[in-house]
Amino acid sequence: MDDEARLQQADKLCYDGDYDAAIAVYDDLLAGNPGQYLARFGRAKAWLFTGLFDEAIAEFEQLRADHPDFLKGRVELFKSYLMLSMVDEAKDEARAILKADPGNEEVHKQLMYLGDL
Numbered sequence: 001m002d003d004e005a006r007l008q009q010a011d012k013l014c015y016d017g018d019y020d021a022a023i024a025v026y027d028d029l030l031a032g033n034p035g036q037y038l039a040r041f042g043r044a045k046a047w048l049f050t051g052l053f054d055e056a057i058a059e060f061e062q063l064r065a066d067h068p069d070f071l072k073g074r075v076e077l078f079k080s081y082l083m084l085s086m087v088d089e090a091k092d093e094a095r096a097i098l099k100a101d102p103g104n105e106e107v108h109k110q111l112m113y114l115g116d117l
Helices: 003-015 019-032 037-049 053-066 071-083 087-100 105-113
Strands: none
Touching: 003 019, 003 037, 019 037, 037 053, 037 071, 053 071, 071 087, 071 105, 087 105
């Protein structure tokens, strides 16, 4: 199975709620290619679902540093900050996302929780 198929397998496992199995596939993908940002993104989401918030935030922040134009990852970071009541960080991330994508629906849906940016 190639990396693309394995990534799809991991994403499906995560979607189906089999987070441990998904994380194992993501880890295996990353062992062979540490720069595989979509596997890092998927693993960070799986970590969120399993309560590994610090690890997920750190991974999303590293994704932001390595791939600042990957808005999907930045939106997940933004929502993670909100979930953990990290309001200042969420506002900063929202501003950055909206600068790059002023019509970003995911951020606009969450703005009611932030008030003024």
